[in-house]
Amino acid sequence: MVQTKKLKDGSRQIILNGNQYEGITKILAELATKTKASAILFADMSGQLISQRGNTENMNTTVLSALAASDFAATAEMAKLVGEEAKFKLLFHEGEKRNVYLSNVGDYFFLVVVFDVNVTLGLIRIYTKKAIQSLQEILEEESTGGESHKDMIDSDFSSLLGDALDESFK
Amino acid sequence: MFINWALQEINLKIVFYGPGMSGKTTNLEYIHSKLDPSLAGELVSLKTKEDRTIFFDFMQIEVGRIKGKKPKFNLYTVPGQVYYASSRKVILNGVDGLVFVADSQPHRMEANIETLLDLENNLKQDGHTLEEFPWVIQYNKRDLPGVESVETLQKKLNFFSVPYFEAVAVRGDGVFNTLKAIINNVVQHVQNQL
Numbered sequence: 001m002v003q004t005k006k007l008k009d010g011s012r013q014i015i016l017n018g019n020q021y022e023g024i025t026k027i028l029a030e031l032a033t034k035t036k037a038s039a040i041l042f043a044d045m046s047g048q049l050i051s052q053r054g055n056t057e058n059m060n061t062t063v064l065s066a067l068a069a070s071d072f073a074a075t076a077e078m079a080k081l082v083g084e085e086a087k088f089k090l091l092f093h094e095g096e097k098r099n100v101y102l103s104n105v106g107d108y109f110f111l112v113v114v115f116d117v118n119v120t121l122g123l124i125r126i127y128t129k130k131a132i133q134s135l136q137e138i139l140e141e142e143s144t145g146g147e148s149h150k151d152m153i154d155s156d157f158s159s160l161l162g163d164a165l166d167e168s169f170k
Numbered sequence: 171m172f173i174n175w176a177l178q179e180i181n182l183k184i185v186f187y188g189p190g191m192s193g194k195t196t197n198l199e200y201i202h203s204k205l206d207p208s209l210a211g212e213l214v215s216l217k218t219k220e221d222r223t224i225f226f227d228f229m230q231i232e233v234g235r236i237k238g239k240k241p242k243f244n245l246y247t248v249p250g251q252v253y254y255a256s257s258r259k260v261i262l263n264g265v266d267g268l269v270f271v272a273d274s275q276p277h278r279m280e281a282n283i284e285t286l287l288d289l290e291n292n293l294k295q296d297g298h299t300l301e302e303f304p305w306v307i308q309y310n311k312r313d314l315p316g317v318e319s320v321e322t323l324q325k326k327l328n329f330f331s332v333p334y335f336e337a338v339a340v341r342g343d344g345v346f347n348t349l350k351a352i353i354n355n356v357v358q359h360v361q362n363q364l
Contacts, residue, residue, distance in 0.1 A: 012264060013171045021176035046264020047228075047244065048172045048181045063214050066228045066244065073260035074225075152173055152180055157237055158357045164233040165353060168209055169346040 023138040028053040031131040041112040188271035189281035190250030193310040193339040223249040267356035268305035274317035304359040307334040
């Protein structure tokens with residue numbers, strides 16, 4: 001299982017190990033090949049981009065993830081207002097040249113598929129559904145453990161970060 | 171907080187909260203204008219035609235590698251106007267630290283207090299409390315005539331004695347001090363939770 005910890009103060013912490021990251025990226029690559037999607041993003045519900053595949057060089061995927069997460073969160077609120085008890089599972093934005101298909105992956109993650117209008121939506125739906133199943137399997141796999149935020153942030157780290165901030169904010 | 175071991179990345183989400191027109195977007199705009207472009211991503215603002223934030227502003231900043239790790243900070247603002255309450259709640263999803271941007275003018279005191287209560291309410295729904303959560307206050311618009319004294323602001327708004335900063339965000343005064351403080355605060359907080 002991907003480490004999703006609730007800390008004492010209620011905040012959420014998600015830790016992804018190397019194997020999980022590689023597995024996720026592989027699934028995105030397969031999905032990109034099968035659907036001919038222009039871009040595929042995997043991100044967490046707070047808006048942080050985790051992995052991407054496709055032609056994303058000219059796309060600001062960091063911002064795209066942040067916007068997509070807000071899109072999800074906003075529609076979840078809309079669901080409540082219109083009396084839908086579950087959250088809306090997928091969002092679809094139709095353009096003249098490109099469409100965007102967003103689908104949640106469990107409660108904490110989601111997938112963004114950007115594709116040209118000449119690709120049929122049905123094809124995207126079928127392969128995305130399969131990819132989501134595989135992604136969920138990876139996210140549920142036993143974590144190898146040992147890798148935690150303790151190793152990421154030690155006391156040295158915070159003082160060095162302070163210096164780096166001073167340097168950047170000159 | 172999101173940690174990606176494969177990329178040695180640590181992502182933190184920091185939200186600028188406060189009443190309408192208190193200067194949240196101005197904080198981000200200043201940071202964006204002063205940071206080296208290699209460290210600051212695009213600043214995205216979802217605004218109305220009248221230049222008011224309708225959903226949020228977003229920008230990602232980096233500080234380079236530290237001990238091989240790559241910290242990234244995702245900065246967001248919320249829309250301050252009262253009727254965007256749901257939007258504010260949505261932006262708080264997965265938040266790691268908060269900057270409360272207060273307006274120092276006396277006639278905005280009530281709006282400051284209301285927004286602070288709104289914040290506490292929204293945090294509660296996510297299982298947080300203002301008492302335990304990492305946050306700092308910025309008393310903005312200190313250059314305007316007739317502003318409240320810091321003492322009064324402290325008494326009325328800072329009931330958990332969090333770090334506070336005086337600022338004139340349009341000039342950039344106090345902006346980086348505030349940002350640095352909240353980043354340090356969040357990192358300390360993560361360590362303390364071990």
